[in-house]
Amino acid sequence: MEKTESAVRSRLLEAGKEEFRDKGFLKASLRAICKKADVTTGALYFFFESKAALFEKIVEETVGEMEQIAGKLTDSQNEEQTISEEYDQLFMEFVWENRDIARILMEGAEGTRYENFWEDTCTKMEQLLQENFRKKCGKEADNDLVHILIGMKMQGYRELLKGNYSREKLLELSRMLKRCSDQSIQTVAEEIKKK
Structure with missing residues:
Protein backbone atom coordinates (compact mmCIF):
# COMPACT_ATOMS: atom_id res chain seq x y z
CA MET A 1 0.00 0.00 0.00
CA GLU A 2 2.79 2.42 0.89
CA LYS A 3 4.42 2.04 -2.54
CA THR A 4 1.09 2.65 -4.23
CA GLU A 5 0.45 5.83 -2.22
CA SER A 6 3.96 7.03 -2.95
CA ALA A 7 3.50 6.35 -6.66
CA VAL A 8 0.16 8.17 -6.76
CA ARG A 9 1.60 11.16 -4.91
CA SER A 10 4.58 11.26 -7.29
CA ARG A 11 2.29 11.15 -10.34
CA LEU A 12 0.20 14.00 -8.90
CA LEU A 13 3.28 16.12 -8.27
CA GLU A 14 4.62 15.52 -11.77
CA ALA A 15 1.24 16.17 -13.43
CA GLY A 16 0.79 19.29 -11.30
CA LYS A 17 4.23 20.57 -12.28
CA ARG A 31 -9.29 17.81 -13.23
CA ALA A 32 -6.56 18.00 -15.86
CA ILE A 33 -3.93 17.25 -13.23
CA CYS A 34 -5.88 14.22 -12.02
CA LYS A 35 -6.43 13.03 -15.58
CA LYS A 36 -2.69 13.27 -16.35
CA ALA A 37 -1.91 11.44 -13.09
CA ASP A 38 -4.63 8.86 -13.81
CA VAL A 39 -6.31 9.37 -10.43
CA THR A 40 -9.60 10.71 -9.12
CA THR A 41 -9.96 14.16 -7.58
CA GLY A 42 -10.61 12.36 -4.30
CA ALA A 43 -7.11 10.90 -4.50
CA LEU A 44 -5.69 14.37 -5.03
CA TYR A 45 -7.49 15.67 -1.94
CA PHE A 46 -6.22 12.70 0.05
CA PHE A 47 -2.68 14.05 -0.42
CA PHE A 48 -3.24 17.81 -0.83
CA GLU A 49 -5.93 19.93 0.77
CA SER A 50 -6.11 22.37 -2.14
CA LYS A 51 -4.63 23.42 -5.45
CA ALA A 52 -2.49 25.93 -3.53
CA ALA A 53 -1.14 23.16 -1.27
CA LEU A 54 -0.20 21.10 -4.34
CA PHE A 55 1.48 24.12 -5.92
CA GLU A 56 3.45 24.89 -2.77
CA LYS A 57 4.62 21.30 -2.43
CA ILE A 58 5.85 21.36 -6.01
CA VAL A 59 7.88 24.58 -5.65
CA GLU A 60 8.89 24.76 -1.97
CA GLU A 61 12.05 22.63 -2.10
CA THR A 62 13.41 24.49 -5.13
CA VAL A 63 12.56 27.86 -3.58
CA GLY A 64 14.40 26.86 -0.41
CA GLU A 65 17.46 25.83 -2.38
CA MET A 66 17.35 29.04 -4.43
CA GLU A 67 17.21 31.08 -1.23
CA GLN A 68 20.25 29.21 0.09
CA ILE A 69 22.10 29.93 -3.15
CA ALA A 70 21.12 33.60 -2.91
CA GLY A 71 22.48 33.68 0.65
CA LYS A 72 25.78 32.23 -0.57
CA LEU A 73 25.80 34.78 -3.37
CA THR A 74 25.40 37.58 -0.83
CA ASP A 75 28.20 36.13 1.29
CA SER A 76 30.52 35.74 -1.70
CA GLN A 77 29.84 39.28 -2.83
CA ASN A 78 30.55 40.61 0.64
CA GLU A 79 33.89 38.80 0.62
CA GLU A 80 35.02 39.21 -2.98
CA GLN A 81 32.83 42.03 -4.31
CA THR A 82 32.30 40.06 -7.52
CA ILE A 83 30.44 36.96 -8.56
CA SER A 84 32.85 34.37 -9.89
CA GLU A 85 32.18 32.71 -13.21
CA GLU A 86 32.42 29.34 -11.46
CA TYR A 87 29.70 30.33 -8.99
CA ASP A 88 27.51 31.70 -11.78
CA GLN A 89 27.90 28.42 -13.68
CA LEU A 90 26.90 26.39 -10.61
CA PHE A 91 23.83 28.58 -10.19
CA MET A 92 22.85 28.19 -13.84
CA GLU A 93 23.31 24.42 -13.65
CA PHE A 94 20.92 24.42 -10.69
CA VAL A 95 18.45 26.52 -12.67
CA TRP A 96 18.79 24.22 -15.68
CA GLU A 97 18.10 21.16 -13.54
CA ASN A 98 15.05 22.93 -12.05
CA ARG A 99 13.96 24.89 -15.12
CA ASP A 100 10.32 23.81 -14.95
CA ILE A 101 10.00 25.10 -11.38
CA ALA A 102 11.92 28.26 -12.28
CA ARG A 103 9.51 28.87 -15.18
CA ILE A 104 6.55 28.31 -12.88
CA LEU A 105 7.90 30.84 -10.39
CA MET A 106 8.74 33.27 -13.17
CA GLU A 107 5.46 33.17 -15.08
CA GLY A 108 2.92 30.93 -13.37
CA ALA A 109 2.80 31.81 -9.67
CA GLU A 110 0.09 34.50 -9.80
CA GLY A 111 -2.52 33.77 -7.15
CA THR A 112 -0.07 32.02 -4.82
CA ARG A 113 2.13 33.24 -2.01
CA TYR A 114 5.01 33.05 -4.51
CA GLU A 115 3.46 35.44 -7.04
CA ASN A 116 6.10 38.11 -6.32
CA PHE A 117 9.04 35.70 -6.32
CA TRP A 118 10.52 37.01 -9.58
CA GLU A 119 10.12 40.67 -8.61
CA ASP A 120 11.50 40.01 -5.12
CA THR A 121 14.51 38.32 -6.68
CA CYS A 122 15.07 41.34 -8.92
CA THR A 123 14.86 43.66 -5.90
CA LYS A 124 17.43 41.59 -4.00
CA MET A 125 19.76 41.66 -7.01
CA GLU A 126 19.37 45.43 -7.23
CA GLN A 127 20.33 45.73 -3.56
CA LEU A 128 23.39 43.52 -4.11
CA LEU A 129 24.46 45.57 -7.11
CA GLN A 130 24.09 48.85 -5.20
CA GLU A 131 26.16 47.37 -2.37
CA ASN A 132 28.77 46.38 -4.93
CA PHE A 133 28.88 49.95 -6.26
CA ARG A 134 29.18 51.37 -2.72
CA LYS A 135 32.16 49.09 -2.03
CA LYS A 136 33.91 49.64 -5.35
CA CYS A 137 33.16 53.31 -5.86
CA GLY A 138 32.38 54.73 -2.43
CA LYS A 139 28.88 55.73 -3.56
CA GLU A 140 25.75 54.34 -5.14
CA ALA A 141 24.73 54.36 -8.76
CA ASP A 142 21.51 55.94 -9.92
CA ASN A 143 18.68 53.69 -8.68
CA ASP A 144 16.87 53.81 -12.04
CA LEU A 145 20.03 52.72 -13.83
CA VAL A 146 20.55 49.84 -11.39
CA HIS A 147 16.93 48.79 -11.90
CA ILE A 148 17.42 48.79 -15.68
CA LEU A 149 20.71 46.86 -15.51
CA ILE A 150 19.18 44.14 -13.35
CA GLY A 151 16.05 44.11 -15.52
CA MET A 152 18.19 43.49 -18.59
CA LYS A 153 20.05 40.64 -16.91
CA MET A 154 16.86 39.07 -15.57
CA GLN A 155 15.21 39.34 -18.99
CA GLY A 156 18.19 37.41 -20.33
CA TYR A 157 17.60 34.71 -17.73
CA ARG A 158 13.92 34.70 -18.62
CA GLU A 159 14.77 34.09 -22.27
CA LEU A 160 17.18 31.30 -21.29
CA LEU A 161 14.46 29.59 -19.27
CA LYS A 162 11.87 29.92 -22.01
CA GLY A 163 14.19 28.46 -24.64
CA ASN A 164 14.47 24.77 -25.27
CA TYR A 165 18.25 24.66 -24.88
CA SER A 166 20.54 21.79 -24.09
CA ARG A 167 22.45 22.09 -20.83
CA GLU A 168 25.64 22.99 -22.71
CA LYS A 169 23.95 25.67 -24.82
CA LEU A 170 22.22 27.20 -21.78
CA LEU A 171 25.50 27.34 -19.86
CA GLU A 172 27.33 28.90 -22.80
CA LEU A 173 24.63 31.52 -23.30
CA SER A 174 24.64 32.15 -19.56
CA ARG A 175 28.42 32.74 -19.59
CA MET A 176 28.01 35.24 -22.41
CA LEU A 177 25.13 36.97 -20.61
CA LYS A 178 27.29 37.24 -17.48
CA ARG A 179 30.19 38.73 -19.45
CA CYS A 180 27.92 41.33 -21.04
CA SER A 181 26.38 42.15 -17.69
CA ASP A 182 29.78 42.35 -15.96
CA GLN A 183 31.08 44.66 -18.68
CA SER A 184 28.07 46.96 -18.32
CA ILE A 185 28.49 47.06 -14.55
CA GLN A 186 32.22 47.77 -14.88
CA THR A 187 31.48 50.64 -17.27
CA VAL A 188 28.95 52.11 -14.83
CA ALA A 189 31.45 51.75 -11.96
CA GLU A 190 34.05 53.66 -13.97
CA GLU A 191 31.55 56.44 -14.66
CA ILE A 192 30.62 56.66 -10.96
CA LYS A 193 34.28 56.97 -9.98
CA LYS A 194 34.73 59.87 -12.45
CA LYS A 195 31.93 61.88 -10.83
Missing part, protein backbone atom coordinates in the same frame (compact mmCIF):
# COMPACT_ATOMS: atom_id res chain seq x y z
CA GLU A 18 3.40 20.15 -15.97
CA GLU A 19 0.00 21.82 -15.61
CA PHE A 20 1.36 24.78 -13.60
CA ARG A 21 4.29 25.17 -16.00
CA ASP A 22 2.04 25.18 -19.06
CA LYS A 23 -0.95 27.16 -17.72
CA GLY A 24 0.12 28.91 -14.53
CA PHE A 25 -1.57 28.50 -11.16
CA LEU A 26 -4.74 30.47 -11.92
CA LYS A 27 -5.59 28.63 -15.14
CA ALA A 28 -4.42 25.20 -13.99
CA SER A 29 -7.18 22.63 -13.69
CA LEU A 30 -7.29 20.06 -10.91
Whole structure:
Protein backbone atom coordinates (compact mmCIF):
# COMPACT_ATOMS: atom_id res chain seq x y z
CA MET A 1 0.00 0.00 0.00
CA GLU A 2 2.79 2.42 0.89
CA LYS A 3 4.42 2.04 -2.54
CA THR A 4 1.09 2.65 -4.23
CA GLU A 5 0.45 5.83 -2.22
CA SER A 6 3.96 7.03 -2.95
CA ALA A 7 3.50 6.35 -6.66
CA VAL A 8 0.16 8.17 -6.76
CA ARG A 9 1.60 11.16 -4.91
CA SER A 10 4.58 11.26 -7.29
CA ARG A 11 2.29 11.15 -10.34
CA LEU A 12 0.20 14.00 -8.90
CA LEU A 13 3.28 16.12 -8.27
CA GLU A 14 4.62 15.52 -11.77
CA ALA A 15 1.24 16.17 -13.43
CA GLY A 16 0.79 19.29 -11.30
CA LYS A 17 4.23 20.57 -12.28
CA GLU A 18 3.40 20.15 -15.97
CA GLU A 19 0.00 21.82 -15.61
CA PHE A 20 1.36 24.78 -13.60
CA ARG A 21 4.29 25.17 -16.00
CA ASP A 22 2.04 25.18 -19.06
CA LYS A 23 -0.95 27.16 -17.72
CA GLY A 24 0.12 28.91 -14.53
CA PHE A 25 -1.57 28.50 -11.16
CA LEU A 26 -4.74 30.47 -11.92
CA LYS A 27 -5.59 28.63 -15.14
CA ALA A 28 -4.42 25.20 -13.99
CA SER A 29 -7.18 22.63 -13.69
CA LEU A 30 -7.29 20.06 -10.91
CA ARG A 31 -9.29 17.81 -13.23
CA ALA A 32 -6.56 18.00 -15.86
CA ILE A 33 -3.93 17.25 -13.23
CA CYS A 34 -5.88 14.22 -12.02
CA LYS A 35 -6.43 13.03 -15.58
CA LYS A 36 -2.69 13.27 -16.35
CA ALA A 37 -1.91 11.44 -13.09
CA ASP A 38 -4.63 8.86 -13.81
CA VAL A 39 -6.31 9.37 -10.43
CA THR A 40 -9.60 10.71 -9.12
CA THR A 41 -9.96 14.16 -7.58
CA GLY A 42 -10.61 12.36 -4.30
CA ALA A 43 -7.11 10.90 -4.50
CA LEU A 44 -5.69 14.37 -5.03
CA TYR A 45 -7.49 15.67 -1.94
CA PHE A 46 -6.22 12.70 0.05
CA PHE A 47 -2.68 14.05 -0.42
CA PHE A 48 -3.24 17.81 -0.83
CA GLU A 49 -5.93 19.93 0.77
CA SER A 50 -6.11 22.37 -2.14
CA LYS A 51 -4.63 23.42 -5.45
CA ALA A 52 -2.49 25.93 -3.53
CA ALA A 53 -1.14 23.16 -1.27
CA LEU A 54 -0.20 21.10 -4.34
CA PHE A 55 1.48 24.12 -5.92
CA GLU A 56 3.45 24.89 -2.77
CA LYS A 57 4.62 21.30 -2.43
CA ILE A 58 5.85 21.36 -6.01
CA VAL A 59 7.88 24.58 -5.65
CA GLU A 60 8.89 24.76 -1.97
CA GLU A 61 12.05 22.63 -2.10
CA THR A 62 13.41 24.49 -5.13
CA VAL A 63 12.56 27.86 -3.58
CA GLY A 64 14.40 26.86 -0.41
CA GLU A 65 17.46 25.83 -2.38
CA MET A 66 17.35 29.04 -4.43
CA GLU A 67 17.21 31.08 -1.23
CA GLN A 68 20.25 29.21 0.09
CA ILE A 69 22.10 29.93 -3.15
CA ALA A 70 21.12 33.60 -2.91
CA GLY A 71 22.48 33.68 0.65
CA LYS A 72 25.78 32.23 -0.57
CA LEU A 73 25.80 34.78 -3.37
CA THR A 74 25.40 37.58 -0.83
CA ASP A 75 28.20 36.13 1.29
CA SER A 76 30.52 35.74 -1.70
CA GLN A 77 29.84 39.28 -2.83
CA ASN A 78 30.55 40.61 0.64
CA GLU A 79 33.89 38.80 0.62
CA GLU A 80 35.02 39.21 -2.98
CA GLN A 81 32.83 42.03 -4.31
CA THR A 82 32.30 40.06 -7.52
CA ILE A 83 30.44 36.96 -8.56
CA SER A 84 32.85 34.37 -9.89
CA GLU A 85 32.18 32.71 -13.21
CA GLU A 86 32.42 29.34 -11.46
CA TYR A 87 29.70 30.33 -8.99
CA ASP A 88 27.51 31.70 -11.78
CA GLN A 89 27.90 28.42 -13.68
CA LEU A 90 26.90 26.39 -10.61
CA PHE A 91 23.83 28.58 -10.19
CA MET A 92 22.85 28.19 -13.84
CA GLU A 93 23.31 24.42 -13.65
CA PHE A 94 20.92 24.42 -10.69
CA VAL A 95 18.45 26.52 -12.67
CA TRP A 96 18.79 24.22 -15.68
CA GLU A 97 18.10 21.16 -13.54
CA ASN A 98 15.05 22.93 -12.05
CA ARG A 99 13.96 24.89 -15.12
CA ASP A 100 10.32 23.81 -14.95
CA ILE A 101 10.00 25.10 -11.38
CA ALA A 102 11.92 28.26 -12.28
CA ARG A 103 9.51 28.87 -15.18
CA ILE A 104 6.55 28.31 -12.88
CA LEU A 105 7.90 30.84 -10.39
CA MET A 106 8.74 33.27 -13.17
CA GLU A 107 5.46 33.17 -15.08
CA GLY A 108 2.92 30.93 -13.37
CA ALA A 109 2.80 31.81 -9.67
CA GLU A 110 0.09 34.50 -9.80
CA GLY A 111 -2.52 33.77 -7.15
CA THR A 112 -0.07 32.02 -4.82
CA ARG A 113 2.13 33.24 -2.01
CA TYR A 114 5.01 33.05 -4.51
CA GLU A 115 3.46 35.44 -7.04
CA ASN A 116 6.10 38.11 -6.32
CA PHE A 117 9.04 35.70 -6.32
CA TRP A 118 10.52 37.01 -9.58
CA GLU A 119 10.12 40.67 -8.61
CA ASP A 120 11.50 40.01 -5.12
CA THR A 121 14.51 38.32 -6.68
CA CYS A 122 15.07 41.34 -8.92
CA THR A 123 14.86 43.66 -5.90
CA LYS A 124 17.43 41.59 -4.00
CA MET A 125 19.76 41.66 -7.01
CA GLU A 126 19.37 45.43 -7.23
CA GLN A 127 20.33 45.73 -3.56
CA LEU A 128 23.39 43.52 -4.11
CA LEU A 129 24.46 45.57 -7.11
CA GLN A 130 24.09 48.85 -5.20
CA GLU A 131 26.16 47.37 -2.37
CA ASN A 132 28.77 46.38 -4.93
CA PHE A 133 28.88 49.95 -6.26
CA ARG A 134 29.18 51.37 -2.72
CA LYS A 135 32.16 49.09 -2.03
CA LYS A 136 33.91 49.64 -5.35
CA CYS A 137 33.16 53.31 -5.86
CA GLY A 138 32.38 54.73 -2.43
CA LYS A 139 28.88 55.73 -3.56
CA GLU A 140 25.75 54.34 -5.14
CA ALA A 141 24.73 54.36 -8.76
CA ASP A 142 21.51 55.94 -9.92
CA ASN A 143 18.68 53.69 -8.68
CA ASP A 144 16.87 53.81 -12.04
CA LEU A 145 20.03 52.72 -13.83
CA VAL A 146 20.55 49.84 -11.39
CA HIS A 147 16.93 48.79 -11.90
CA ILE A 148 17.42 48.79 -15.68
CA LEU A 149 20.71 46.86 -15.51
CA ILE A 150 19.18 44.14 -13.35
CA GLY A 151 16.05 44.11 -15.52
CA MET A 152 18.19 43.49 -18.59
CA LYS A 153 20.05 40.64 -16.91
CA MET A 154 16.86 39.07 -15.57
CA GLN A 155 15.21 39.34 -18.99
CA GLY A 156 18.19 37.41 -20.33
CA TYR A 157 17.60 34.71 -17.73
CA ARG A 158 13.92 34.70 -18.62
CA GLU A 159 14.77 34.09 -22.27
CA LEU A 160 17.18 31.30 -21.29
CA LEU A 161 14.46 29.59 -19.27
CA LYS A 162 11.87 29.92 -22.01
CA GLY A 163 14.19 28.46 -24.64
CA ASN A 164 14.47 24.77 -25.27
CA TYR A 165 18.25 24.66 -24.88
CA SER A 166 20.54 21.79 -24.09
CA ARG A 167 22.45 22.09 -20.83
CA GLU A 168 25.64 22.99 -22.71
CA LYS A 169 23.95 25.67 -24.82
CA LEU A 170 22.22 27.20 -21.78
CA LEU A 171 25.50 27.34 -19.86
CA GLU A 172 27.33 28.90 -22.80
CA LEU A 173 24.63 31.52 -23.30
CA SER A 174 24.64 32.15 -19.56
CA ARG A 175 28.42 32.74 -19.59
CA MET A 176 28.01 35.24 -22.41
CA LEU A 177 25.13 36.97 -20.61
CA LYS A 178 27.29 37.24 -17.48
CA ARG A 179 30.19 38.73 -19.45
CA CYS A 180 27.92 41.33 -21.04
CA SER A 181 26.38 42.15 -17.69
CA ASP A 182 29.78 42.35 -15.96
CA GLN A 183 31.08 44.66 -18.68
CA SER A 184 28.07 46.96 -18.32
CA ILE A 185 28.49 47.06 -14.55
CA GLN A 186 32.22 47.77 -14.88
CA THR A 187 31.48 50.64 -17.27
CA VAL A 188 28.95 52.11 -14.83
CA ALA A 189 31.45 51.75 -11.96
CA GLU A 190 34.05 53.66 -13.97
CA GLU A 191 31.55 56.44 -14.66
CA ILE A 192 30.62 56.66 -10.96
CA LYS A 193 34.28 56.97 -9.98
CA LYS A 194 34.73 59.87 -12.45
CA LYS A 195 31.93 61.88 -10.83
